[in-house]
Amino acid sequence: MTTTQTTSTEWRPDRLERLEHLAAELDPVRVAVICPQDAPSLIGALESQKRGLIKAVLIGDELKIRQAAEAADVDLADTRIITADTPEQAARTAVDLAISGKVGGLMKGAIKTKILMHAIISEKAMRTGRRISHVFAVDVSSYERLLFVSDAAINIRPDLSTLRDITSNAIDLTHALGIERPKVALLSASENINEDIESTIFAAAICKMADRGTISGADVDGPLAMDLAISPRAAGIKGIVSPVAGQADILIVPDLVSGNILVKDLDYLANAVTAGIVMGASVPIALTSRADTVEQRCASAALLGLVVAKNQKGQSDV
Helix, strand or coil: CCEEECCCCCEEECCHHHHHHHHHCCCCEEEEEECCCCHHHHHHHHHHHHCCCEEEEEEECHHHHHHHHHHHCCCCCCCEEEECCCHHHHHHHHHHHHHCCCCCEEEECCCCHHHHHHHHHHCHHHECCCCCEEEEEEECCCCCCCEEEECCCCCCCCCHHHHHHHHHHHHHHHHHCCCCCCEEEEECCCCCCCCCCHHHHHHHHHHHHHHHCCCCCCEEEEEECHHHHHCHHHHHHCCCCCCCCCCCCEEECCCHHHHHHHHHHHHHHCCCEEEEEEECECCCEECCCCCCCHHHHHHHHHHHHHHHHHHHHHHHHC
């Protein structure tokens, strides 16, 4: 990926804003926005549309959507609104639009994640051969590249097969962003296999899957402690020789709790900026948070658009 210049004299790798520029060069993806009935989610959807990232279809209580637009002083213009009386109905309608091919992706508004994901998982046509998982794209200014952390939002305590799918989904996302061969670190508390620490055993098994081609398109190593994954100095001191150690693109966490803590630590202590997307379903889902800024929501929309473009290219190549 190319580099962009910051306000300082230093050069840094592509960040979330660069991904938005890439997505804006594509045709905007038609996206169902579920329950954009508060100012943050509505403004995020409309701003993503304004920037040419998506073409929004708003689904929810029309009165509440219009009230939110009035309160936020934004113009709905000719943006399509589909009325749904309840969040459950809105989620179901969005899923139906995805199944029929009328939208290429979904975006979470002011709806509980549990309700939205239940509608998605309950529909067989939304499933693929993989488990659904979430990936955070994390822009940490002190790190030379974007970090991708998975899964910190959906799979609470993944077993080995789920961890395999989590890894493959994260690799697919980076491919869609132009990272041809990402470096994947399976995180644990140690770089040594310890039968009392399950995550070290799972990490070793995932690496063997990569060796055998079950997981492809990336360099995969683990178990690795966090310092060994991101710090060349730590890797050098401990004598870890690996194409991944010290320069990971993707961090695969052992479980949701550790991933959630990691991302929020980076967010609040390292001033990171994050965007997020759900992979592994028949269409990508921008799973925004209530605390997300407009910029973060637009970045998630950009991720969605780039994944859709990659999927469409893959289908045309078959």
